[in-house]
Every structure is written in structure tokens, then in C-alpha cells.
Amino acid sequence: MSExxxxxxxxxxIHQLPVDAETxxxxxxxxxxxxxxxARAELRAQGAPFAKHWVHIACASxxxxxxxxxxxxxxxxxxxGKRSVLGDIHALSSDAFxxxxxxxxxxxxxxxxxxxxxxxxxxxxxxxxLSELAEVCLQQALDHGTGTLRRRHGIPRNDAGQExxxxxxxxxxxxxxxxxxxxxxxxxxxxxxxxESDGPxxxxxxxxxxxxxxxxxxxxxxxxxxxxxFRVDMRLRPFGDAGPLCISAAAMEQYYQVHGRGWxxxxxxxxxxxAGDLSFGRTLLDTLRPFVYRRYLxxxxxTELREVKIRMDTEQGxxxxxxxxxxxxxREIEFICQSLQIIHGGRQPALRSANTLxxxxxxxxxxxxxxxxxxxxxxxxxxxxxxxHCLQMVDxxxxxxxxxxxxxxxxxxxxxxxAEVSALRDTLDSLRxxxxxxxxxxxxxxxxxxxRPADSNGQRLWQSAxxxxxxxxxxxxxxxFTDPPTxxxxxxxFAHSRDVASRLSTEGQRRLHRLLPRILDxxxxxxxxxxLLQRFLTLIETILGRANYLALLAENPPQLVRxxxxxxxxxxxxxxxxxxxxxxxxxxxxxxxPTQWPQVLAAQLQLAEDMEERMDALRRFKNAEMIRLAxxxxxxxxSVGGLLPPLSDLAQLTLQTALAWAKAEMQRRxxxxxxxxxxxxxxxxxxxxxxxxxxMGFASDLDLVYLYDAFIDAESDGSTPLPAPTWFAxxxxxxxxxxxxxxxxxxxxxxDMRLRPxGQSGPLVTTLDAFGRYQRESAWTWEHQALTRARWVAxxxxxxxxxxxxxxEILRQPRDPAQLAADVRHMRQRLYQAKIIPQDVFHLKLSPxxxxxxxxxxxxxxxxxxxxxxxxxxxxxxxxxxxxxxxAGVWDKARAxxxxxxxxxxxxxxxxxxxxxxxxxxxxxxxxxQNALQDAARAVRAMWQTLIGSYTD
Numbered sequence: 001m002s003e004x005x006x007x008x009x010x011x012x013x014i015h016q017l018p019v020d021a022e023t024x025x026x027x028x029x030x031x032x033x034x035x036x037x038x039a040r041a042e043l044r045a046q047g048a049p050f051a052k053h054w055v056h057i058a059c060a061s062x063x064x065x066x067x068x069x070x071x072x073x074x075x076x077x078x079x080x081g082k083r084s085v086l087g088d089i090h091a092l093s094s095d096a097f098x099x100x101x102x103x104x105x106x107x108x109x110x111x112x113x114x115x116x117x118x119x120x121x122x123x124x125x126x127x128x129x130l131s132e133l134a135e136v137c138l139q140q141a142l143d144h145g146t147g148t149l150r151r152r153h154g155i156p157r158n159d160a161g162q163e164x165x166x167x168x169x170x171x172x173x174x175x176x177x178x179x180x181x182x183x184x185x186x187x188x189x190x191x192x193x194x195x196e197s198d199g200p201x202x203x204x205x206x207x208x209x210x211x212x213x214x215x216x217x218x219x220x221x222x223x224x225x226x227x228x229x230f231r232v233d234m235r236l237r238p239f240g241d242a243g244p245l246c247i248s249a250a251a252m253e254q255y256y257q258v259h260g261r262g263w264x265x266x267x268x269x270x271x272x273x274x275a276g277d278l279s280f281g282r283t284l285l286d287t288l289r290p291f292v293y294r295r296y297l298x299x300x301x302x303t304e305l306r307e308v309k310i311r312m313d314t315e316q317g318x319x320x321x322x323x324x325x326x327x328x329x330x331r332e333i334e335f336i337c338q339s340l341q342i343i344h345g346g347r348q349p350a351l352r353s354a355n356t357l358x359x360x361x362x363x364x365x366x367x368x369x370x371x372x373x374x375x376x377x378x379x380x381x382x383x384x385x386x387x388x389h390c391l392q393m394v395d396x397x398x399x400x401x402x403x404x405x406x407x408x409x410x411x412x413x414x415x416x417x418x419a420e421v422s423a424l425r426d427t428l429d430s431l432r433x434x435x436x437x438x439x440x441x442x443x444x445x446x447x448x449x450x451x452r453p454a455d456s457n458g459q460r461l462w463q464s465a466x467x468x469x470x471x472x473x474x475x476x477x478x479x480x481f482t483d484p485p486t487x488x489x490x491x492x493x494f495a496h497s498r499d500v501a502s503r504l505s506t507e508g509q510r511r512l513h514r515l516l517p518r519i520l521d522x523x524x525x526x527x528x529x530x531x532l533l534q535r536f537l538t539l540i541e542t543i544l545g546r547a548n549y550l551a552l553l554a555e556n557p558p559q560l561v562r563x564x565x566x567x568x569x570x571x572x573x574x575x576x577x578x579x580x581x582x583x584x585x586x587x588x589x590x591x592x593x594p595t596q597w598p599q600v601l602a603a604q605l606q607l608a609e610d611m612e613e614r615m616d617a618l619r620r621f622k623n624a625e626m627i628r629l630a631x632x633x634x635x636x637x638x639s640v641g642g643l644l645p646p647l648s649d650l651a652q653l654t655l656q657t658a659l660a661w662a663k664a665e666m667q668r669r670x671x672x673x674x675x676x677x678x679x680x681x682x683x684x685x686x687x688x689x690x691x692x693x694x695x696m697g698f699a700s701d702l703d704l705v706y707l708y709d710a711f712i713d714a715e716s717d718g719s720t721p722l723p724a725p726t727w728f729a730x731x732x733x734x735x736x737x738x739x740x741x742x743x744x745x746x747x748x749x750x751x752d753m754r755l756r757p758x759g760q761s762g763p764l765v766t767t768l769d770a771f772g773r774y775q776r777e778s779a780w781t782w783e784h785q786a787l788t789r790a791r792w793v794a795x796x797x798x799x800x801x802x803x804x805x806x807x808x809e810i811l812r813q814p815r816d817p818a819q820l821a822a823d824v825r826h827m828r829q830r831l832y833q834a835k836i837i838p839q840d841v842f843h844l845k846l847s848p849x850x851x852x853x854x855x856x857x858x859x860x861x862x863x864x865x866x867x868x869x870x871x872x873x874x875x876x877x878x879x880x881x882x883x884x885x886x887x888a889g890v891w892d893k894a895r896a897x898x899x900x901x902x903x904x905x906x907x908x909x910x911x912x913x914x915x916x917x918x919x920x921x922x923x924x925x926x927x928x929x930q931n932a933l934q935d936a937a938r939a940v941r942a943m944w945q946t947l948i949g950s951y952t953d
Contacts, residue, residue, distance in 0.1 A: 006032055007044055009051035017059050018410040024058045027065050034072035042076055050079055057117055060415035061393040067110050074107060078114045086136065090144050097144050098219060101137060102226035108133050113181065113393050117415070123382055124357070126389065130179040131170075137229045138168060138185075138275040141219035145212050154199020156191070156208045164192040164205055166212065166246075167281035170274035171236050171267055176354040180385070182392040182399075184233045185220070188271075189213045189246035190284060209246035231398065236267050249284050256291045262304025266338050268292045269345075270354040293346035295607070299551035303507060305339055306443060320432075323384050323391075324400035328432025330384045332439040333377055339443055340368050347584060349603060356381060373438050380431040387428065390415040402428075458520035462513070465495040480524030487530050491520075494537050499544045508547055511554035515540070518557055522564050535567040535577075543580045552583055559587050569634050570917040571698075575627060579745065585624040586631060594646045597625065597653055611661065615738060618657055619745035625650050630698065634915055640908040641879070648694040651702060654748055655685060655739070656794040662734040666727065671718020673710050673727050681710035682796030683728055683765075685735075686803055688755045692789040693877035697907065698914045701750045702739070705790075706732045706765040709799055728765040755786055768802055775810045781823035784810060785859040791876045807873070814867040821948050824860045828852070837921070842933055844906050844913075844920040849937025851906045853944050854899055858882060860948060865890050878903055895943060902936035909933070 006014075006029055014025045032040065043050055054075075058065040068075055077084075084107040089100045112133070116126040156164040171186035173179045191209045196202050203211070220229040237243050238255040247255070256264065268288060273281025309332075312325045320326045337359040345351045348366055353359045357378065364374035390412055391399050403409045409421045418424040461477040468474065470492050478484035494500065504512060519540075523533040543549035553560065566572045566586070576582055592600050601621050608614040629646055632638035663683070673681040689703035690696045706728070714724040722730070739748045756762050757774040766774075775787070787807055792800030831852060837843045845851045858881040866872045869888045875881055879900060886896040910920060922933065 005029065007051060009048045010055060013052045013055035017055065018414050019407050020059060020062075020411070024055065024065065027069050028054070028058055031069045031072045031075065034069075035075065039073075039076045043079055046079060053114075053118065054079075056414070057114055059411060060117055060390060061113050063393060063396040064110050064113050067106060071107075074110065078111060081115075083111060084108050086140065089140065090147060094144075094148070098222070098224055099226050101140060101219065102224060102229055105133065105137060105229045106227055109181070109396070116181075116389060116393075121382070123385055127173075127178040127180070127385075130181065130183070131174055131177040134174055134179055134185050134230055135170075135274045137220060138187075138216070141216050141229075142166075142168070142212075142275050145215035145219065148215070149197075149208065149212060150199065152199060153201050153203045153208060154197040156195060156197045156203075156205045158193040158195040158205075164195055165277035165280035166191045166209060167273050167276040167278065167284065168216075169271050169281060169285070171271055173270075174274060175270035175272040176356060177272075178355055178357075178385075180392060181389045182396050184231045184398065186233045186236050186267075187216075187274075188234070188237045189216070190252055190281070191246055191248055192280065193248065193250070206244070206246070206248075210244065213245040227396075236264075249280075249287075252284070253287055256288055260291050262300075263308055265292050265342060266305060266308075269338055269341055269352070272354055293342070293352065294548065295346045299343055299555040300507075300547050302339060302343075302443065302551070302555060305335055305342075309335060309443070321402040321404075322400050323387055323402060323428070323432075326432070328380075328434070328436035328439070330381065330388065330400070332435055333381050333384070336377065336439055336442055337363065344368060369438075369442075376431075376434050377438065380435045383427065383431055386416060387412070456517055456521060457524065458517035458522075461491070461520050462495070462516045465491045468492070478524075480526075480529045481533070483530050487533055490534060490537060494541065497541075499541060503545045504550075505547065508544075508550055511550050512540075512544075515550070515554045518560055522560055526564055526568075528568065532564060532567055535573040536564070539563075539567070539573070539577050539580070542577050543583075546580065549580045549583055552587060556587055562586070565635060566631055569630075569915040571915045572627070572630060572634065574917075575623070579620075579623060581620065582623060582627050585628060592625065592628075594649050597650070601653065601657065605657075611665075612743070614661065615741070616743050616745045618654060619743060619748055622650060622654050622748055623746060626698070630915060633911065640904055640911060643911065644690075644695040644697065644907065647696040647698070647700075648691055651691055651696055651700075651749060652687070652793045655687075655702070655735075658738040658748070659685060659735055659794045662731055662738055665734060666716075666731050667718070669718065670720055670722045670727060670730075671716040673714055673716045673724045675710065675714070681708060681714065681724065682799040683708045683731060684795035684797075684799040684803065685793055686790055686800070687793040688786050688790045689752075691793065692791050693880075695877050695879070695907070697911050701752045703752045703755050703786075705753070705756045705771070706735075707768045707771055707799060707803060708765055709768050709802075725763070725765070729763065732765045755783070768799060768806065771803075772806050775806070779810075780827075781820065781863075782827040784863060785824070785827070785856070787811060788859045788862050788873075788881070789876045789878075808870065811863065811866045811873045812870055815863055817864055820860065820864055824856055824948055825950065828856055841921040841923050842937065844910050844922065844933075846920075847937065849902075849940040849944070851903070851910070853940050854878065854903050854906070857899065857940075857944060857947060858885070861885050861890055898939045898943065902940050905932060905936050 006025070010028060010032075011025075014021055014028070017024060035043070068078075084104060086100075086104045089097055092100060108129075112126060112129045115129075116122050156166075158164050167190050169175070169188040169190060171188060173183055174185045174187075179185070189209065189212075191205060193205070195205045197205070197208050217232045217234070221232040222228065234245065235241060237245070238247055238252055238259070268285075269292060271285055271288075273285070312331065313327075322329060324330045334356060337356055340363055341351050341353075341359060344366070348362075351359065351362045351366065353362060360374050360378050360381070363369055364371060369377075387402075388400055391401070393415075394411070403412055406421075409425075413419075413421045413424045416424060418427075457477060457479070461474065464474050464477060465488075470489065473485050473488045475484045478487055481487040500512070519536050520533070523529045523536065526532050540550075540553075543553075553563070563576075563583075563586075566576070576586075601618070604617050604621055605614055608617045626647070629638065629643060629650075633640070633643045675681050684707050686692075686705040686707060687703065688705065690700040691702050691704075708724070708728045710724040710728070712723075712725060715721040716724070716727045736751045736753075740751055741747060753764060754760055756764070757766055757771060757778075775783070787810055790803075790807055792803060831846060832848075835843070835846055837847055841847075843850060855878055858878050862872050862881055862885070865885070865888065869890070872881075872884050872888055872890075875884050882891075882896050882900050882903070885891045886893055909922075913920065913922075
């Protein structure tokens with residue numbers, strides 16, 4: 001049949017081709033001629049869409065064109081979307097098996113290419129199908145090879161007689177389920193324990209699996225008359241080509257603990273079991289996860305990645321026509337993703353994806369890069385991978401080289417749907433330029449990272465500190481420092497300290513020499529340069545022996561400005577020096593939405609193996625979130641109104657977590673206290689004060705009351721039972737221990753139990769009924785004042801709801817206004833007399849017109865009005881109380897605004913002073929601050945005088 005006898009639609013499509021029209025026409029005519037009459041009729045019925053697509057495939061992929069010419073009967077199935085099925089080929093001889101496997105591979109490859117060149121985006125489906133094809137071929141080869149070995153040598157077993165497992169780890173693009181059209185597959189073979197097979201000709205397990213590995217490589221990689229399946233690359237295995245083909249799990253774990261290199265960590269990001277015993281493979285990767293991902297922000301691995309990139313650039317020799325390894329190519333996108341995974345993946349499990357597109361999405365969700373960058377990386381990756389596929393589908397060859405001839409450029413443009421070659425080249429150039437810009441911003445070369453201007457004052461000062469003498473102060477280099485001799489002494493002693501000389505590796509020295517000039521330049525331009533330098537050097541001395549934290553600062557020059565801002569706070573400076581791991585939270589991790597705290601905490605606690613580790617993990621979580629809040633407040637990004645509720649919610653989550661541990665411990669030791677219905681007797685924690693009002697500050701204690709509901713003569717049901725009062729008292733003590741014990745990560749909170757009935761002389765835990773009797777019959781007015789800021793925070797919610805109802809009952813009791821005012825004045829006078837306040841200071845809390853007066857005014861108004869307006873009982877915070885009293889008409893708006901302004905001013909000042917390590921005594925010499933405070937205090941005192949009367953009885 002001649003080309004002219006092809007259907008008109010096909011001929012028209014051929015004549016529009018930009019390349020190889022004559023050759024393609026002849027090939028398609030030969031294929032068409034070999035089809036049956038029925039097949040031609042079926043294909044004609046599909047009309048122009050089929051014709052255009054067949055011609056398009058024939059132009060884009062000579063490999064596919066030749067395959068269909070050899071196997072024309074496949075064409076109708078392709079048009080119908082039919083998928084090839086591999087039958088049972090295990091009984092075949094080895095040669096017949098290899099032939100059948102290759103024929104199946106070629107058929108599936110053709111089907112994948114056919115589908116890939118359909119209109120719309122098919123990249124995810126294409127790479128998933130290619131990865132599945134590789135896994136099928138691997139598993140088929142493994143099954144055939146295992147069957148052959150077992151017939152002669154039996155089953156490999158360990159010393160206990162158990163079958164030894166074998167798994168194949170897919171690395172690289174196979175591991176990421178993103179294999180390309182002509183990709184190598186990177187594999188690692190791993191087996192279980194040593195031993196021997198149990199067949200007629202036994203083999204040592206090592207030799208058994210070596211033979212199996214050699215067969216697998218031959219089955220996939222060997223080129224026969226039918227082609228090949230997949231080229232196999234085993235160089236990622238331990239010790240590379242010098243190592244055994246198959247390694248035991250124990251030897252592998254030992255290798256990565258002792259010999260593992262930085263680039264191998266990157267390689268294992270994409271590791272995935274792809275054939276053999278998948279469960280064994282997953283368990284193996286779980287044991288290796290600590291090698292890949294650190295619990296801290298890990299910038300130390302960037303050096304290795306940069307060196308890999310430098311070697312790649314050297315191999316390219318200045319050429320930029322490789323879309324994988326060249327500038328702005330696929331590998332740079334992968335390096336961007338993998339660097340962020342290595343740095344942040346230990347703390348953010350969502351980043352631990354083996355798939356590049358999934359990783360880009362996770363990076364975007366974690367806000368590790370601007371949205372514009374992640375959008376660009378995704379688009380560029382899809383275009384570059386599509387280009388790669390179009391290059392490789394030409395001859396089923398592994399290539400990423402852009403065309404060198406005009407004809408091949410026209411073929412590539414046609415394959416990718418570009419009308420003009422110039423449009424394709426412009427698109428590729430633009431995307432690669434933008435990718436490389438992001439790459440350079442994130443992964444500077446080692447030379448760039450270390451570059452400093454030759455005339456940098458900080459550079460010269462640091463060099464002088466290393467080479468100069470202590471007695472000669474270079475005052476000309478210490479501009480900006482108020483006390484040059486002291487600053488010089490501190491810097492010189494740091495430069496000559498034993499830690500700098502002996503604790504740093506060569507790479508650590510390089511990082512320090514990059515870091516110190518930046519710090520010195522930064523300090524000299526900041527207010528309080530002397531103090532800032534002192535705090536920077538204290539922080540660096542703390543992290544000198546921790547390469548990851550030194551790298552964290554050295555690799556993040558823009559973050560140094562932020563760190564300097566924080567070091568102006570003595571409290572933040574002390575926390576960072578004491579717990580350097582907090583740098584991870586400040587620099588690397590995005591702020592966590594408080595609504596997500598429970599999930600984040602649960603994920604972190606999963607890594608803890610015992611109570612001690614759990615207590616440390618809980619403290620680290622609390623410290624991290626508190627320092628994030630402190631940072632936002634210190635820098636002005638968070639108002640005091642936005643600070644206090646999350647600080648309170650953080651304390652409440654911590655309390656609930658600790659209570660669950662304390663209860664589990666009591667149940668384990670002594671069983672459960674149960675009621676007559678067989679249910680566990682309830683226990684609940686009520687918060688008073690700042691936590692009760694959701695207005696915790698940085699220095700707030702937890703004012704708590706424990707309540708339970710059980711018969712006094714009840715006992716726990718464990719092997720060592722305890723009476724109910726004792727059981728719940730120990731539960732409360734255990735909770736206090738978990739919260740207040742000092743561990744390596746510090747303590748959580750100080751606990752104050754003095755608001756319980758009868759104060760410190762009363763029992764630690766009481767029943768709700770006894771608490772209610774006390775409140776009705778014996779409580780003082782100040783205890784009812786405290787009740788206005790009480791709420792359930794942990795434990796049994798039903799019992800907590802009963803407490804809330806009791807609270808409302810007590811607060812709604814009618815009260816004599818005069819007696820109420822007298823009681824409030826009396827309590828206020830006792831507090832004032834308990835602390836001597838010098839005349840030349842204003843105490844934020846206790847001075848007349850201070851915080852205590854505002855709180856007492858709100859509580860006085862609530863206790864006086866709740867009997868007539870029960871809704872006033874609902875809120876527990878001071879600010880909510882002011883708003884409720886205004887809405888109820890008890891106070892006018894002017895009075896409420898005055899109190900609210902003063903309260904916010906005091907609480908802001910109180911928490912800023914805490915971050916400055918200052919107490920609440922503000923000297924009158926601080927005139928600007930005092931003027932605002934005194935104005936507020938006068939207004940509060942005037943309101944007190946009007947509503948309650950004199951400050952004395």
C-alpha cells in the first residue's frame with residue numbers, strides 16, 4: 001500500500017508535519033497496510049482526532065512509530081485505550097522469560113507514550129505508570145529468579161529456621177514514583193539475617209542473595225533481540241561499586257551510622273520499597289530515618305549538596321544544553337526541594353515526601369518559600385519534565401540534551417505543542433533563568449556564601465582579633481561601641497578561647513569566619529552595640545560544639561538582623577543561650593496556628609519513648625511556642641490583647657496533656673476509683689486568676705483547684721488499692737510534679753494551690769459538694785472575687801459543667817452593697833500593706849490605681865450586679881468583664897474605656913518588662929513612661945474613689 005492510500009485525515013496531518021514527513025508517511029502506510037479490514041474500519045470511524053494523534057506520535061517518537069510498524073495489531077488497542085496484560089511467564093525458561101518481559105515492557109512503554117501525548121496535562125499519570133511498570137518488571141524478575149534459586153538451593157533461613165526476607169529499595173525517581181520514559185532505576189538490595197538455604201545444594205545467605213541480585217540486574221538491564229527493560233544502577237548502595245551487591249539490614253544500619261555521607265542522606269529522601277518484602281523494607285527505612293532527618297534545623301548538609309552541584313557544573317564544562325544538570329534545570333529544582341527537606345524535615349514530617357511535586361506543595365503549605373517561587377518551581381518542573389520525556393521518546397534513549405540541529409528542535413517543538421521553535425526556546429530559557437535565581441538565593445555556592453567585601457569593617461576587626469594582641473585596642477575599628485576596650489577584650493578572648501581553637505572542625509572554622517564579620521558589622525550599627533555583641537558572643541559560645549546551630553546562623557545572613565532584634569531582650573537572649581534549639585523554631589519553622597497545637601504536640605510526643613522524654617518534649621513544645629509568641633510581642637507584631645489568650649491556651653493544653661499522663665500512671669499503679677455505676681469517678685481541674693481569665697502573661701503561675709466526685713469510703717480497683725481521697729490527692733501531686741519539675745528542657749509552670757478551700761491548710765483535693773458547701777457557708781468575699789475568674793480547664797467535662805453551674809449560683813447571690821464595698825476595701829488594704837512600695841516608684845500591680853485596683857473594680861461590680869443580671873457571670877476575663885458591665889448598663893462607655901485602656905497599658909508594660917528582666921517597680925525618673933502610667937493611675941483611683949470609697953477602712 002502506498003502513502004496515498006492512507007485515509008485523508010492522516011494524509012492531511014502528515015503534510016502539516018515540520019519534520020520527517022516523507023519517512024513518517026511511509027512508515028504509517030506500511031503499518032496501515034498490515035491492518036485487517038475490520039481494524040481499518042474501526043480506526044477510520046474515529047476520524048480526525050485519531051488521525052492527528054497518530055501522526056503526532058509518529059513525529060514525536062520514532063521509537064513508537066517503529067514499534068507499531070513491527071506490531072501493527074497493537075494500533076487499534078492503543079486507539080481504544082486498551083492496556084497490555086502480562087500473563088503467567090514464570091514457568092518459561094530464562095531466555096523465554098527475558099523475551100516475554102521485554103515484549104511486555106515495550107508494549108506498555110508505547111501505550112504510556114500514546115497516552116502522554118494526548119491533549120491536557122498527563123505528567124502525573126505518565127510517571128506513575130512508568131514507575132508501576134518498573135515495579136512490575138522488578139517483581140516478575142524477582143519471582144522468576146527466586147523460583148529458580150529455590151528449586152536448586154532451597155529457602156534462605158536464619159539460625160532459628162525462619163525464612164530470611166529480601167527487599168528492593170527504589171531510589172531516585174523510582175522511589176519518588178516519578179520515573180521518566182528512559183530512566184535508569186537506582187536500586188539497593190537488602191536481606192535479613194545471616195544463615196544458610198535449606199535446599200539440596202545449600203548456599204550461605206550472602207551468596208544466595210548475591211546470585212539473586214545478579215539475576216535481577218541481568219533480567220532488567222541486559223539488551224537482547226527484544227531490547228531491554230530498564231537500565232539498573234546500583235551505585236547508591238553502601239560502599240558503592242566496591243560494596244557487596246546485597247547487604248544485610250544490620251550491616252546497612254551500621255554503615256549509615258558510621259560511614260554515611262551527606263549526599264547519601266539526600267539520596268534516601270527518595271528511598272521506597274518497590275519489590276520483595278515491602279513490610280521488611282518499610283521497617284528498614286524506619287530505622288534509617290534518623291540518619292536522613294534530624295530533629296533540629298539541619299543546615300550542615302548544605303555543604304555536601306553544594307559540592308555535588310559544583311561537580312555537576314564542572315562536568316557540564318560551561319554548556320547549558322542539559323535540562324537536567326544544566327543551569328536552572330531539573331536537578332536544581334530537586335536540590336531546592338531536597339535542601340529544604342533535609343533542613344526542615346526532621347521537625348515537619350509533612351515535608352518527607354519522595355515525590356518532587358508533592359514536596360513543592362508541602363513547601364508551599366509550610367510557607368518555606370514565597371508562593372510565587374513555589375508556583376514557578378511547579379510550572380518549571382512540569383515543563384522541564386515534559387521536555388525530558390519528549391527528548392527520550394524519540395529513540396528510547398536516556399538523554400536530557402536539548403537538540404543540536406534545527407530539525408530536532410522542530411521535532412521537539414511539535415512534540416510539545418509549540419507552533420514555533422522560538423516560542424519553545426524562549427519558554428525554556430525564561431523558566432530556567434528564574435529557577436536558577438531561586439536556586440542561588442537558597443543554595444549559594446560555597447564561595448558566594450563565604451564572600452565578604454574586602455573593606456568590611458567587621459572583616460578587618462575579626463582578623464585583628466585573631467592576630468592582634470589584647471593590649472592594643474583597635475579603636476578605629478570599634479566605631480559604634482561606647483566602651484571600645486571592654487568590647488575588644490571580650491572579642492579578643494573569644495577569638496583566642498580554647499573552644500574556638502579546639503572544638504571546631506575545618507568546616508566549622510569556615511562557618512565561624514563567615515559569621516563573625518557579619519555580626520560585628522551588625523552590632524556596630526545597632527543601639528547598645530556593646531551589650532548586643534556580648535549577647536551574640538555568649539550565644540555563639542553555647543553553640544560552638546553544635547555544628548548544626550553554627551551552620552544555622554552562618555547559612556542565614558538575613559536572619560541575623562532578626563536575631564539581633566531579639567537579643568536586645570535579656571530574657572530572649574538568656575533563653576536562646578540556654579536552649580539553642582529554640583533557634584530552630586525562630587528561624588526555620590513557620591508560626592503554628594494555636595488551633596493546630598494539639599496535632600503538632602501529638603506528632604512531637606510520638607518520638608518520645610518514656611516519661612522522661614515525654615516531659616522533655618512537652619517542655620520543648622511549650623518553650624518553642626512561648627518564644628514565638630514572645631518574639632512576635634517583642635517586635636510589635638502581636639498586641640497584648642493578642643498575646644494573653646494564646647499564652648493561656650498553651651498553658652491549658654500543657655495542663656491537659658500532663659493530667660492524662662498523671663492519670664495513666666495512677667491507673668497503672670493503683671487502678672481506677674469507680675462509682676456505684678462502675679464508671680470511673682470524675683476528676684477535674686479548675687483554673688483561677690490569669691489562667692482562669694485567659695489572660696496569662698509570661699510570668700504567670702497557674703492558680704488551680706482540684707475537684708473530684710466519689711464516695712469517701714470508695715477505693716481504687718488496682719492490685720494496690722487506695723482510698724478515694726488518697727488516690728485523687730496523689731493524682732493531684734503527680735500532676736504538680738509533671739508540671740513543675742525541672743528537666744533538661746526547663747520547667748513548665750509554677751503551681752499555686754492556695755485558692756482551694758481553707759487555703760494551704762485545706763486538703764489538696766476536695767469533692768465538688770464540699771467545695772460548694774465551703775463557698776456557700778464559709779468563703780470570704782475575696783474568695784468570691786476569685787471565683788469571677790474561675791473556669792474548667794482540664795479533666796472531666798461533666799464535672800466541670802457542674803462546677804460552672806455552682807459558680808453561677810454563688811456569684812448570683814444577693815449582696816449588701818455597703819458590706820461588699822467594705823470587704824473589697826479591706827482586702828485591698830491587706831494587699832497594699834503586705835508589700836512596701838517606695839514613694840519614688842509606681843508598682844504596676846499593687847500601687848493605687850494599678851492592675852489590682854482594676855481587677856477589684858470589675859469583680860466588685862460583677863458581684864454587686866450578678867443577682868439582677870445573671871449574664872454577667874458568663875465571662876471570666878477582666879476585659880470581658882469590662883465589656884459585659886458596659887453592655888449591661890452598669891457602667892457607661894467612658895468609664896469602661898478608661899479602665900480598659902489602663903488595663904491594656906499595664907499588661908503591655910508588665911510583659912515587656914518581663915522580657916527586659918525588669919520587675920514591676922517603675923522609677924519615677926522614667927518620665928515618658930511614667931506620664932502615661934500616672935495618667936492611667938489617676939483615672940483608676942478616681943473611679944475607685946467614686947465606686948468603692950477610700951483605700952482604707
